Amino acid sequence: MMKIGIPRGLLYYNYQTFIDSFFYELGCEIIYSENTNKTILDNGVKYCVDEACLPIKVFHGHVYSLREKSDMIFIPRIMRLYKNEFICPKFCGLPEMVKNSIPNLPPVIQDTLYADSKTVLKKWAFSIGEKITNDRRKIENAFSISLKKHKDSKKGIRDKNYKINVALSGHPYNIYDNFLNMNVIKKLNRLNVGVITEEKLNEEYINRQVLNLYKKPFWTFARNTYGFTTYLAENSLVDGIIYISSFACGIDSVVIELIKDRIGNFPFLILKIDEHTGEAGFDTRIEAFVDMIERRKGIEDNISASW
Amino acid sequence: MKITFPHLGNVYFAAKALFDELGIEYVVPPLSNKEALEIGTLYSPEEICLPFKIMIGNYIKSIENGADTIIITGSCGPCRFGEYCELQMNILKKLNKNVDFIVMDVPSDIGIKEIFNRVGKISSNSSKSKKEKIKALVKALKIINMIDEIEADAHYIAGYEKNSGDSKRLLNKCKRDAINSKSADEMINILSEYKRKINFIEIDKERKPLKIAIIGEIYTIIEPFSNLYIEDKLMDYGVSSKRTLSPSWWVKNTALSPLKINSLDIKKASKRYLSLCIGGHARECVGEAVIAKNEGFDGAIQIFPMGCMPEIVSKAILPTVSKDLNIPIMSLIVDEMTGEAGYITRIEAFIDLLERRRKSVLFRS
Ligand code: SF4
Ligand code: SF4
Numbered sequence: 116m117m118k119i120g121i122p123r124g125l126l127y128y129n130y131q132t133f134i135d136s137f138f139y140e141l142g143c144e145i146i147y148s149e150n151t152n153k154t155i156l157d158n159g160v161k162y163c164v165d166e167a168c169l170p171i172k173v174f175h176g177h178v179y180s181l182r183e184k185s186d187m188i189f190i191p192r193i194m195r196l197y198k199n200e201f202i203c204p205k206f207c208g209l210p211e212m213v214k215n216s217i218p219n220l221p222p223v224i225q226d227t228l229y230a231d232s233k234t235v236l237k238k239w240a241f242s243i244g245e246k247i248t249n250d251r252r253k254i255e256n257a258f259s260i261s262l263k264k265h266k267d268s269k270k271g272i273r274d275k276n277y278k279i280n281v282a283l284s285g286h287p288y289n290i291y292d293n294f295l296n297m298n299v300i301k302k303l304n305r306l307n308v309g310v311i312t313e314e315k316l317n318e319e320y321i322n323r324q325v326l327n328l329y330k331k332p333f334w335t336f337a338r339n340t341y342g343f344t345t346y347l348a349e350n351s352l353v354d355g356i357i358y359i360s361s362f363a364c365g366i367d368s369v370v371i372e373l374i375k376d377r378i379g380n381f382p383f384l385i386l387k388i389d390e391h392t393g394e395a396g397f398d399t400r401i402e403a404f405v406d407m408i409e410r411r412k413g414i415e416d417n418i419s420a421s422w
Numbered sequence: 423m424k425i426t427f428p429h430l431g432n433v434y435f436a437a438k439a440l441f442d443e444l445g446i447e448y449v450v451p452p453l454s455n456k457e458a459l460e461i462g463t464l465y466s467p468e469e470i471c472l473p474f475k476i477m478i479g480n481y482i483k484s485i486e487n488g489a490d491t492i493i494i495t496g497s498c499g500p501c502r503f504g505e506y507c508e509l510q511m512n513i514l515k516k517l518n519k520n521v522d523f524i525v526m527d528v529p530s531d532i533g534i535k536e537i538f539n540r541v542g543k544i545s546s547n548s549s550k551s552k553k554e555k556i557k558a559l560v561k562a563l564k565i566i567n568m569i570d571e572i573e574a575d576a577h578y579i580a581g582y583e584k585n586s587g588d589s590k591r592l593l594n595k596c597k598r599d600a601i602n603s604k605s606a607d608e609m610i611n612i613l614s615e616y617k618r619k620i621n622f623i624e625i626d627k628e629r630k631p632l633k634i635a636i637i638g639e640i641y642t643i644i645e646p647f648s649n650l651y652i653e654d655k656l657m658d659y660g661v662s663s664k665r666t667l668s669p670s671w672w673v674k675n676t677a678l679s680p681l682k683i684n685s686l687d688i689k690k691a692s693k694r695y696l697s698l699c700i701g702g703h704a705r706e707c708v709g710e711a712v713i714a715k716n717e718g719f720d721g722a723i724q725i726f727p728m729g730c731m732p733e734i735v736s737k738a739i740l741p742t743v744s745k746d747l748n749i750p751i752m753s754l755i756v757d758e759m760t761g762e763a764g765y766i767t768r769i770e771a772f773i774d775l776l777e778r779r780r781k782s783v784l785f786r787s
Contacts, residue, residue, distance in 0.1 A: 164738045166729070166755065192698075204501060207700035208735030215695075215742045227698070329508050330496075330525075337505075365731040368469035369505045376512050 117247055119143045120185025120221070122177035123150060125170055125206070126193060128291040133265040134189070137240065140257030141247050146185050148177040151294035155180055160390050162216050168361040169389045170288045171205055171212070173295060178213050182220060187246070189224045191239075198231045200335045203366055236262075271314025274304065279408055282347045283310040284340045285359035285367075289388065296359050297394050299386070299401070303357075306405050311353060313343035320346050328373070337370045344374050348381040354408045355382035357401075362389040382408055423447065423522075423547045426489035428477035429454050431644035432573065433669045435597075436566040439606035443558030444548035449489040450601075451480040454647035458483060463758045465513055472727035472757050473641035474506055476648060478513060485519050493544070496527035501701040501732055528676070561606040563673065568613040570670040572596055575620050577653055581631025581662030584624040590657045592620055632721075632776050635714035636665040637707045639726035639733045642756055643667055649725050649756060650765055659773060664719070666710050667703060687713065695739050702732030711743045711751055720776045721750040723769075728757035750775060 119138050121127065127134065138145050149155065151173055159176025181188050190210045195201060205212070210225035224246065228239045237258060244254030274280070281303065289296055290312060303310055313321070321342030325331055332338045340358075347353045356378070360367040371385060384404040386397065425448040427437055434450050441448040452458070458479025465482075466475045481492055496507055507525045514521055524540050545555055576593040583589050596616040603609040634656060642648045643665055656663045666688070678684035685706065692709030699705050707724060714722045724740060726733035737753050744751045752772045754765065 164734055166734045166737065194698075201701070204701035204704065204731040205735060207698060208696060208704065208732070208738075211696050212735055212738040215739045329511060330505070333504055363469070363729045365471070365502050365729060368467055368471075368729070369502055369509060372467045372470075372509050372512070 116142065116144045118146050118184065118186045119224075119247075120146045120148070120178075120181030120188040122148050122174060122181060122188065122190065124148075124174035124177040124292070125209075125288050128287045129270075130265065132268040133261045136261040136264045137243075137257050138189075138247075140260055141244055141253065143247060146181060148180045151177070151292050156294070156390060164212070164216065166363065167205070167212075168363045169295065170286070170292075170361055171209075172390065173292070174209070175213060175216060178220070179217055182217065185221055187222050187224050188220065192225050192227045193230065194227055195229045195231055196335045200231075200333055200338065202335055233262075271312040272300070273311045273315045274309030277304075277309030278307055279355075279405065279412065280309045280311060280353045281355045281357050281408075282344055282353045283312050283357050283359070284344050286336055286340075286361075286364075289359040289361060295388060296386075297388075297392075297397055299357070299359065302398065302401055303405075306402065308405055310357075311347070313339050316343050316346065327377075332370075332373075334366050334370075336366055337373075340370055341373055341377075345377045348378040354412060355384065355404065357384045357386060357404070359386050359388065362387050382411065423491050424449060424489050425491045425493060425544070426451060426481065426484035427493045428480045429645060429647075430641065431646070431669050432566060432569045435569050435600055435609065436562040436669070438601065439565050439603075439609050440558055440562035442604075443561060443606045444545070444550055444555060446544070446547050449484045449487045451484040451487075454480060454645060459647075459758055465517065467509070469729065470509070471502060471729055472648060473503075473639075473645070474510070475758065476645065477506070478510060481510070481514065481521070482517075482519070485514075485521060490520065491522045491524060493524045493526065496525040503702075558606065561610065565606065565609055565613065566673065567670045568610070568617060569597075569600065570668045572613065572616055572620060574664065574668070575617075577657060577663045577665070579620065579623055579625060579662075580657035581633065581660055582625040582627070582629050583660075584626050586660060587658075588623045589620070590654065592616065592623065631660055631662045632773060632780070633662045633664070633719040634773075634776070635710060635719050635722040636663055636725065637667075637710040637714070637722050638703075638724040638736075638753075639707075639730050640667050640672070640703050642725050642727050644669065648727075649754075650760065650762055652723070652725065652754075652769065655766070655769060659770075661773065664714075664717075666713075667706060685709075691716070695743055696736070700732055700735060702730065704732035704736040707733065707736040708739055708743060711740060711749070712747065715747040715749045719749070720780065721752070721772065723772065724751060724753045726753070726755060728755050750779070 121134060135145065155176035156173055158179040159172040159174065162179055163172040163175040178188055178190065190213055192210050193202060193206050210223055214220060214223060224243055226239055226242050229235050240258045241254055244257065248254065283290055300310055321339055324342035324345050325338055332341060344356045348356060358371060360371065375383065382404065384400065386400065425441060425446060429451060438450060454476050459476055461482050462475030462477065462479035466478050494507060496504055507523055511523050524543055526540065548555060573593060576589040580589045599612050600609050603612055636643050636653065644667060646653065653663055675684045688706050688709035691712035692705045696705050696708045711722050724737065740751045754768065
């Protein structure tokens with residue numbers, strides 16, 4: 116059985132249901148990299164170009180760990196998720212970055228994906244499937260099952276019954292990789308803070324928010340995060356915004372400014388992560404932010420009580 | 423309306439000529455310098471790339487000199503450059519600078535109607551006839567081509583000149599004279615004169631100078647202040663240098679790209695290593711490294727601003743190119759903190775390395 120190595124990094128967090136199911140239906144043995152850990156991070160830092168952002172480095176670490184265990188490694192080149200939008204130049208050049216940085220890799224599945232229509236997506240799935248089986252019916256089947264599973268899968272987080280709630284924003288791999296973000300969700304929950312993520316907000320609202328901009332953001336990440344955070348802030352649906360961002364992320368450097376411009380003094384905490392981020396300082400900043408929100412809420416409650 | 427624009431290499435020559443011809447008022451910002459960078463760094467988001475900061479410095483200096491309208495070119499991704507305008511508008515607004523922005527996006531993104539609309543905003547300020555306007559544009563294009571050519575010649579000849587410093591002196595004088603011209607025609611005459619003169623620099627054909635290609639992110643390789651005047655330094659060392667990306671290259675590339683016949687040589691050369699456009703000029707960077715080898719260059723220097731997304735991808739690829747083709751490539755990363763001393767040391771060390779390689783090759787044969 117063909118062993119397919121799947122790195123658990125970057126957009127794997129968005130499409131894991133599809134990817135898992137697709138290769139399973141094709142009859143592959145799937146070898147996952149472990150959840151991000153110290154070894155993976157260290158190897159990523161070692162093999163990746165110094166100037167890259169943390170998520171890209173970590174991705175290199177995942178690939179490295181699969182190197183000797185798989186017949187092929189899945190590193191798709193994702194160019195686009197929505198019409199006329201982009202993700203990030205580093206995604207477009209991801210297979211090249213990895214192949215030129217890590218020696219002795221097995222063959223890489225790097226088919227280019229423009230995921231803005233179902234036809235294109237299907238073509239892409241076929242070009243991958245054909246590397247594994249000659250049975251086109253099997254591929255067709257695997258594709259439709261996986262797509263359905265993906266559509267039915269639950270995405271995003273929406274905590275209930277917390278006194279304080281924050282919008283947790285940032286790229287999916289920063290939000291869902293608990294090693295990278297030092298378990299930020301657990302930490303918040305422990306402080307009695309619930310989180311909501313952008314998948315839970317109807318896309319319509321997100322798209323309406325960006326209409327105010329001079330230029331429609333051409334990055335999918337930017338449109339989502341901007342729309343999500345500013346909508347929740349303007350409608351007071353949460354008490355604050357926490358943005359997890361990697362150092363040296365070109366997209367975040369722009370989006371954060373745009374958000375700041377729009378929300379005024381709404382509570383906004385930016386947590387920057389890289390391989391040197393210390394957990395103690397990180398925790399202190401979260402606690403201070405939560406304290407601040409509590410104080411604010413206390414004042415507001417007092418005001419409304421005295422009415 | 424008083425127009426200004428950010429600096430990008432020799433663009434200001436063409437812009438001056440164009441606005442002179444159109445009879446539109448304009449301000450050329452003082453050449454990018456420390457002050458522009460300091461101002462820009464003060465007002466820009468910390469993590470934004472270097473070109474953004476220097477451009478803000480350019481605008482503010484121009485506004486001090488009376489400019490009220492800023493023209494910039496745009497793009498719609500995937501790189502940050504396309505988002506520059508929005509952030510820059512916000513920054514200037516917060517500083518209470520009352521300026522208009524005219525963003526020249528590519529027609530495929532905003533529609534041809536909007537382009538006419540935006541061009542109309544500029545040209546309605548000119549009392550010239552349509553024919554004269556087109557003539558002005560043609561002259562401006564001619565000028566940018568000429569000055570870029572003269573500059574490229576000077577950079578190349580510097581390796582062969584008999585009297586060290588001749589080509590640099592001539593280039594500097596050429597720029598001084600050209601910018602003091604009163605009209606586009608006068609500027610064209612001056613440039614033709616220097617184009618002729620540069621062929622009379624005494625050269626030593628026997629010399630075999632080191633040849634280095636300058637590759638990387640377009641702004642930082644074209645705008646001399648941002649790369650700490652690397653090309654001037656190479657001229658001083660008697661090294662021949664070549665840089666493919668220039669404002670005139672950009673014009674041609676942009677004009678031809680809808681037909682997909684732009685920069686075919688670069689695309690072909692980069693194919694083995696990076697076959698797609700990933701944003702910025704990463705593909706060009708990789709392709710030029712390959713071409714440099716084919717043209718017999720000794721090495722290549724890649725320059726890009728800290729955090730530049732596309733160039734980080736090319737930086738990951740270049741070591742393979744270097745190994746496969748046996749050509750040394752050095753990456754220099756610049757930002758507002760780049761210290762001149764360390765920077766020069768690295769350039770000198772690279773030149774030493776190339777010289778040693780030459781000698782060892784000679785020795786072996
Ligand atoms: S979007 Fe930002 S964090 Fe993600 S890969 Fe690109 S630069 Fe890195
Ligand atoms: S190419 Fe690099 S320097 Fe230019 S806008 Fe993009 S990230 Fe910034």
